[in-house]
Structure formats: structure tokens, C-alpha cells
Amino acid sequence: MPYGIELTARQSSSHYDRVAAAKGTDCMAGGLGKRGTVWQWKGRLFTVCLMVVIGSLWGGQAWLNHSLALADAENLAVSLARSLQYQVHGSLRGVEALLNEVADSLESGHGLTPVQRERYRGRLAGSPEIRNLVVADADGRVTDISVAQPGEAISHGIGTVGDRDYFQALRTGGTSRPLVIGAPVVSRFSGQSSIPVARAIFRGDNSFAGIVVAGIDPREFREQIESVAVEPEGGAALIRSDGIFLARVPRHDEYIGRSVATSPLFRDHLSRSPSGIAHFVSVADGNDKIVAFETLTNYPLVVTVGITSRTALARWKRQTTIEAMVLAVLAASLLMVATLYDLRVALSRRLTEQLAASHDELERQVEERTAHLAASNAELERFAYVASHDLKEPLRSVSGFLQLLDRRYRDKLDAEGHEFIEFAVNAAKRSSAQIDDLLAFSRVGRLDGPPECCDSGALARGALESLAPAMDGLEADVAIGDLPPVWGRPAQLQSVFQNLIGNAVKYHAEGRPPRVDVRAERDSDGMIRFSVADNGIGIEAQYHERVFGIFQRLHPIGRYPGTGIGLAMCRKIIQRHGGRIWLDSRPGAGTTVFFTLKHADGDAPRLQASAQ
Incomplete structure (x- = not known):
């Protein structure tokens, strides 16, 4: 059990014992069983x-x-x-x-x-x-x-x-x-x-x-x-x-x-x-x-x-078997984490019910209970971090032992055995990357301060600098126009520019260097409409909305890197800033992604929060 969960459970248990002694209630296990x-x-x-x-x-x-x-x-x-x-x-x-x-x-x-x-x-x-x-x-x-x-x-x-x-x-x-x-x-x-x-x-x-x-x-x-x-x-x-x-x-x-x-x-x-x-x-x-x-x-x-x-179907059967095994391991790990989370939530809920039932001690316990709930929320956030770390640890162990197995028994395995090991290692790495991206996606909904007046041009250039190692050798030409200031959170908006410019470069067409053009103009409703246009492979019309869904990929895993969360995260960030995001594309003719934000010459918008 992660130490954060153990500490909170110990604190909650001592408090519940005091309340149970005063109210004469059943033990916590029996109460939870009856009130499930x-x-x-x-x-x-x-x-x-x-x-x-x-x-x-x-x-x-x-x-x-x-x-x-x-x-x-x-x-x-x-x-x-x-x-x-x-x-x-x-x-x-x-x-x-x-x-x-x-x-x-x-x-x-x-x-x-x-x-x-x-x-x-x-x-x-x-x-x-x-x-x-x-x-x-x-x-x-x-x-x-x-x-x-x-x-x-x-x-x-x-x-x-x-x-x-x-x-x-x-x-x-x-x-x-x-x-x-x-x-x-x-x-x-x-x-x-x-x-x-x-x-x-x-x-x-x-x-x-x-x-x-x-x-x-x-x-x-x-x-x-x-x-x-x-x-x-x-x-x-x-x-x-x-x-x-x-x-x-x-x-x-x-x-x-x-x-x-x-x-x-x-x-x-x-x-x-x-x-x-x-x-x-x-x-x-x-x-x-x-x-x-x-x-x-x-x-x-x-x-x-x-x-x-x-x-x-021989090769398909081998690949499907390996993927099913990895998926089963991932499902078991997620279910274990969810069970721990439910136990923690059940305990917290039980304590809240006992707080509401203790009318005689309400005034005396208000401050204590408020502090306890705040600590519980902090522990929940810490639990999510620790749980994600613990979830990735077995994946790293699986990948490490498979690579050690490949090195130690390389001369004893045939080509098919090496292929199986490679499939399993790649699947573990993809699962680890998906866990990281899921955590990043979940953090988007957490309020972390009021919006600021952001220099969108500087954010776009900062995103381009972050992408420099990935663009090395591609001869990419990225043009960033005169972008106006907007309201928002700088880190999240820079993440939007980084995802969109990175996608424009990653999905470039074979035989020609990638070209990306970032522009902005005032919309009819007073919003700033940004556009990120490229000359890449394009997207068919029936997938224009699908690509914004989580884990949505239009290409085989080995062809382009990524977990299919980038555009879903962009949509979540833009919607929380009161804007919208969409795209226009044709196969072979490139893609243009549009999104809107509030100009900084007006009042700061109230950012929309999502439940965590």
C-alpha cells in the first residue's frame, strides 16, 4: 500500500473510532457492507x-x-x-x-x-x-x-x-x-x-x-x-x-x-x-x-x-496473442488501482456521513473535519501520482527483463523468439507512454490559478524550440506570423501550439519537406481565430471529428509515433478557455487546424473546470 493511503487510512480510522464510540454505531466494515x-x-x-x-x-x-x-x-x-x-x-x-x-x-x-x-x-x-x-x-x-x-x-x-x-x-x-x-x-x-x-x-x-x-x-x-x-x-x-x-x-x-x-x-x-x-x-x-x-x-x-x-493467419495470430496478453496485464493493473481508489473513496465517504450525523459535535468538529477533508483531497492527488508510478513499475520490469532475456539467450533463440520479445517490449513501452499521456490529460481539468495575459507569439515560438530535436534533419519550414495577446494559462496554451505544430511536421508527405504556417485573425464574434496549416498527408473528411477523440489513431502503430491523446488534450484545453477547435483537410493537400481564444483587450474569461 502506498504510504499516502496508509497514513490517511490510519488518521481516518482513529477519528471514526471516536465518532463510533459516541454514537454507538456498528464497526466500519459492517456499516459499509450494509450501506453499499x-x-x-x-x-x-x-x-x-x-x-x-x-x-x-x-x-x-x-x-x-x-x-x-x-x-x-x-x-x-x-x-x-x-x-x-x-x-x-x-x-x-x-x-x-x-x-x-x-x-x-x-x-x-x-x-x-x-x-x-x-x-x-x-x-x-x-x-x-x-x-x-x-x-x-x-x-x-x-x-x-x-x-x-x-x-x-x-x-x-x-x-x-x-x-x-x-x-x-x-x-x-x-x-x-x-x-x-x-x-x-x-x-x-x-x-x-x-x-x-x-x-x-x-x-x-x-x-x-x-x-x-x-x-x-x-x-x-x-x-x-x-x-x-x-x-x-x-x-x-x-x-x-x-x-x-x-x-x-x-x-x-x-x-x-x-x-x-x-x-x-x-x-x-x-x-x-x-x-x-x-x-x-x-x-x-x-x-x-x-x-x-x-x-x-x-x-x-x-x-x-x-x-x-x-x-x-500465422503472423496475425502471434501478434494478436501478444497484444491480448499485454492488454490483460494492463487491465489487471488498472483494476487493482481502481479497487484501492474505491476503498479510499468509500472510507472518505463514510467519514463524511459520520460528520453529518454528529450534530451535537458539529461546531467543535467543523474545523477538524474541514482540515481532514482537505488533507484527504491532497492525499487523493498524491495517490494518483503514486499509483501511476506503481502502475508503470511492472511495465518497466517486464520490458527490462525481456531485454535482459534477449541479451542473455540471444544465440539460443530463433528469429521468431526475438520477434516475440520485440513485440512485448514495444507493447510495454506504448502502455507506459499511454499512462503518462493519460495523467497529463487528466491534469488539464485541474484549476491552477486565474488566467493571465499571454503573448501567443512567444508561446508558439517556445513550442517550436521544444520541437527542435524532433525536427532535426527534416528541413521543416515553420512560419509564425504576428500573433496577438490572449487570455489563458501559458503552459497549457504552449502545449496546444506544441501538439499542433508537432503533428503538422510528423505527418508530412513523403518526397517534400514539411511546411507549417501559424497565423491569427479576429473572428466575427470578437474572438481570435488561430490557424496552423501544413502541406502534409491530409485527413479524409469522415475522420475530421474522430481525430479529436482520446486514443484515436488513423495509422498503424509502427508508422507514426504517439498515443492518440494529443488532439484530445488540445480540445480539452481550448474548451476550458472558452474557445473551440476544428480542422479542414483533404488527403494529399495538407491540413489546417483552427482554434479560438479570447483577445486580451477584453475581460479575462472564467475558465471552465472539470471534475478530478
């Missing part, structure tokens, strides 16, 4: 409300970060899917060009000459993804023309492709000349797995004359997929439009030729759009994924790239 009212919980209720507000703000920020993490994963998956689409499309376009060239030569009715065969053999030598090139007639019988990769063994014992699905599709396809991609099969000519890509051959009267088919090595597609796969659990695949796997990473050999036509991708998403992003549980491996899918133009194929939700 809401005011006895005021500090704790306020703390709970404050933590609800802080928790709500933190929860909203955490949810926003959750959405941003998912959006980043979706953008990555879409980019990789498009990259894979371009690779596969390029490979198939080369195969299609070769098949068209062969088909055109055969449709002329002259067949392939030995020179053409050698040329196509050379073409295949430069296209390692094509295992072989086979021509079949209208009945599916392989003709005497068969070209394969150099060194690739060919079996001539089986001479028909009439039973293959791609042959049936081309024979019944009419006079159109589409490129048909068959299901993965074991080639009858090379004895190896291949993906057939076929094109129909027509006679001069547009009657079906046969097909030319190229056997594609599935490893070609697998290598292309491996180049864009993010993680094994996420997977990436090349799938026919009917749901047949042509290639997949991982477990390519296990899935090739299998159908996923009943999966959510084909059932719910591809039926609505040829490309996009989807969230579902994969029927192939059971992982919850973010899947980007792209349908190839001119080809009945779909490429997919997946990222598991676990991977997409």
Missing part, C-alpha cells in the same frame, strides 16, 4: 468501462488486421495463379501451333514428305515436353507416320487410338477444329504416362479424315506448378474443365487422372465465374484453403493455387 451503494464501485466501474472501450478498439483493430492478412494471402494466390496460367497457356500454344502445322500439311492431301518428317523431328527435339507425335486415320488406326523424341522408344505393335476419349470427341465434333485435351493415359507407343493433346484432320469436303495427337509429358506441367506452389498443404494444380487432374503438387502421381468434379470449386465457384478467389475445405486433402483459380482462354483447363488459412 454504487459510488463505492465508481472507480472499478470506470475502469471496466475504460477497458471495454480499449478492448473494443483493440478488437476492431485486430479484426481489421485479420481481414488484411486474408486479403494479402488472396492477392498472393491470385498473382501466382495468373503466373501459372501464363506458363501453361504458353506451352499449349506451342503444341497447338505444331499440331495445326501438321494437320494443314495432311489436309492438303499430299501427306508428309520425308523432309517434313525430319523437320518435325527437329521441332520435337526443341520441345522436350512432347513425348511423341502420332497421326491416325478416320477409323483411329495409326498411319505409317509416327515421330517421337530422339532416343525415345516406340512400340509399333498396337496401331489404333480409336477407343481413346479424345478420338471420340474429335470424330463427333463436326467440322469445328478445336484442340482436345484427353485424360492422362499410359501411351501405347512409348509405354509412359502422357497427356494427349489432339486436333482433327479434315478432307477437302470437310469430312473427318483422322487426327494428329501429341503426347505431353506430365512432368512438364508439374514443374510449372512447382514454381508457383506456396506450401505443400496449400497445393497447386492443373485441372481439366470436367474436373480431371492433369497435374498437382504435392502428390502428383497419386492425383493425376482423378476427378474432383464434385468439389466446392467446380460446384459453387467455377459455375459462376471462370476466375476468382474461393475459401473452402479441399476434398483432395481436407485442408481449409484460400484458393485462386483461373480458366485458360481457348483451352478447357483450370489452374489453381492454394494457401491454407493457417499459414495466411
Whole structure:
């Protein structure tokens, strides 16, 4: 217990004993239990409300970060899917060009000459993804023309492709000349797995004359997929439009030729759009994924790239856990302080009630009671200071021990461990800064003397001098015009100038030095209207009022320093001086903050006090 609380409690207890002996009342603990009212919980209720507000703000920020993490994963998956689409499309376009060239030569009715065969053999030598090139007639019988990769063994014992699905599709396809991609099969000519890509051959009267088919090595597609796969659990695949796997990473050999036509991708998403992003549980491996899918133009194929939700949210989960732990420590500390405060208030209230009840001793005790209450108020103020010091002490200890832990075990911790320590240290420092700013904010409402005639120009220049270390190296140009004298408290008004000029410099636009212009003019109602204009990043219209709230920040914590209390303190000071404060801003065009004060040529205003 801080010594101030202990001293006051001891004094109050002795006085209560005297009153209780005279009046025959119950003991203090019993009396408080019987007369328990809401005011006895005021500090704790306020703390709970404050933590609800802080928790709500933190929860909203955490949810926003959750959405941003998912959006980043979706953008990555879409980019990789498009990259894979371009690779596969390029490979198939080369195969299609070769098949068209062969088909055109055969449709002329002259067949392939030995020179053409050698040329196509050379073409295949430069296209390692094509295992072989086979021509079949209208009945599916392989003709005497068969070209394969150099060194690739060919079996001539089986001479028909009439039973293959791609042959049936081309024979019944009419006079159109589409490129048909068959299901993965074991080639009858090379004895190896291949993906057939076929094109129909027509006679001069547009009657079906046969097909030319190229056997594609599935490893070609697998290598292309491996180049864009993010993680094994996420997977990436090349799938026919009917749901047949042509290639997949991982477990390519296990899935090739299998159908996923009943999966959510084909059932719910591809039926609505040829490309996009989807969230579902994969029927192939059971992982919850973010899947980007792209349908190839001119080809009945779909490429997919997946990222598991676990991977997409891993960093967000770590950061949220650390922040929740820090918030829990802060809540427990504030609740402990509030409990001590409520006990102190309850004791003071009980003593006041006993003073009102002691009518017979009123005259004799007036001076004593008045002095006692004054001492109690002084002790309350001292308690606030001591409590804030005690609240910051565990934060300093946490930060110090974490830094000591980092130094002593630096070579034993991995990068993630150092990152956790850094998050915790930064959070403790932010909490300490918030406590300091909250105390400064609370002191604004305490009356500390009558207003004075202040030289606002000198106050603005004094504020600029205080900001000199923070502005070092920024090449900031701050112009302070001719500012008139006003009524107010110098220290508080200088704090207003320091906050506004500091914000104008801090939120400067990248690529140009900050420019700040401080001016003043007489308003229509006789007040002095000050303006602090800058050329910074600006503020969107929907946030013009929000920025004056306590703990309101428009940017991530790491981007700009501060606790979000500066403008709230400025508004509190200006309102207590009988003025008002507002701003005008546009994104990218800078911000101008206006506030009004009473000119010193009139009577001094009565400053408004706030409860402490």
C-alpha cells in the first residue's frame, strides 16, 4: 500500500473510532457492507468501462488486421495463379501451333514428305515436353507416320487410338477444329504416362479424315506448378474443365487422372465465374484453403493455387496473442488501482456521513473535519501520482527483463523468439507512454490559478524550440506570423501550439519537406481565430471529428509515433478557455487546424473546470 493511503487510512480510522464510540454505531466494515451503494464501485466501474472501450478498439483493430492478412494471402494466390496460367497457356500454344502445322500439311492431301518428317523431328527435339507425335486415320488406326523424341522408344505393335476419349470427341465434333485435351493415359507407343493433346484432320469436303495427337509429358506441367506452389498443404494444380487432374503438387502421381468434379470449386465457384478467389475445405486433402483459380482462354483447363488459412493467419495470430496478453496485464493493473481508489473513496465517504450525523459535535468538529477533508483531497492527488508510478513499475520490469532475456539467450533463440520479445517490449513501452499521456490529460481539468495575459507569439515560438530535436534533419519550414495577446494559462496554451505544430511536421508527405504556417485573425464574434496549416498527408473528411477523440489513431502503430491523446488534450484545453477547435483537410493537400481564444483587450474569461 502506498504510504499516502496508509497514513490517511490510519488518521481516518482513529477519528471514526471516536465518532463510533459516541454514537454507538456498528464497526466500519459492517456499516459499509450494509450501506453499499454504487459510488463505492465508481472507480472499478470506470475502469471496466475504460477497458471495454480499449478492448473494443483493440478488437476492431485486430479484426481489421485479420481481414488484411486474408486479403494479402488472396492477392498472393491470385498473382501466382495468373503466373501459372501464363506458363501453361504458353506451352499449349506451342503444341497447338505444331499440331495445326501438321494437320494443314495432311489436309492438303499430299501427306508428309520425308523432309517434313525430319523437320518435325527437329521441332520435337526443341520441345522436350512432347513425348511423341502420332497421326491416325478416320477409323483411329495409326498411319505409317509416327515421330517421337530422339532416343525415345516406340512400340509399333498396337496401331489404333480409336477407343481413346479424345478420338471420340474429335470424330463427333463436326467440322469445328478445336484442340482436345484427353485424360492422362499410359501411351501405347512409348509405354509412359502422357497427356494427349489432339486436333482433327479434315478432307477437302470437310469430312473427318483422322487426327494428329501429341503426347505431353506430365512432368512438364508439374514443374510449372512447382514454381508457383506456396506450401505443400496449400497445393497447386492443373485441372481439366470436367474436373480431371492433369497435374498437382504435392502428390502428383497419386492425383493425376482423378476427378474432383464434385468439389466446392467446380460446384459453387467455377459455375459462376471462370476466375476468382474461393475459401473452402479441399476434398483432395481436407485442408481449409484460400484458393485462386483461373480458366485458360481457348483451352478447357483450370489452374489453381492454394494457401491454407493457417499459414495466411500465422503472423496475425502471434501478434494478436501478444497484444491480448499485454492488454490483460494492463487491465489487471488498472483494476487493482481502481479497487484501492474505491476503498479510499468509500472510507472518505463514510467519514463524511459520520460528520453529518454528529450534530451535537458539529461546531467543535467543523474545523477538524474541514482540515481532514482537505488533507484527504491532497492525499487523493498524491495517490494518483503514486499509483501511476506503481502502475508503470511492472511495465518497466517486464520490458527490462525481456531485454535482459534477449541479451542473455540471444544465440539460443530463433528469429521468431526475438520477434516475440520485440513485440512485448514495444507493447510495454506504448502502455507506459499511454499512462503518462493519460495523467497529463487528466491534469488539464485541474484549476491552477486565474488566467493571465499571454503573448501567443512567444508561446508558439517556445513550442517550436521544444520541437527542435524532433525536427532535426527534416528541413521543416515553420512560419509564425504576428500573433496577438490572449487570455489563458501559458503552459497549457504552449502545449496546444506544441501538439499542433508537432503533428503538422510528423505527418508530412513523403518526397517534400514539411511546411507549417501559424497565423491569427479576429473572428466575427470578437474572438481570435488561430490557424496552423501544413502541406502534409491530409485527413479524409469522415475522420475530421474522430481525430479529436482520446486514443484515436488513423495509422498503424509502427508508422507514426504517439498515443492518440494529443488532439484530445488540445480540445480539452481550448474548451476550458472558452474557445473551440476544428480542422479542414483533404488527403494529399495538407491540413489546417483552427482554434479560438479570447483577445486580451477584453475581460479575462472564467475558465471552465472539470471534475478530478
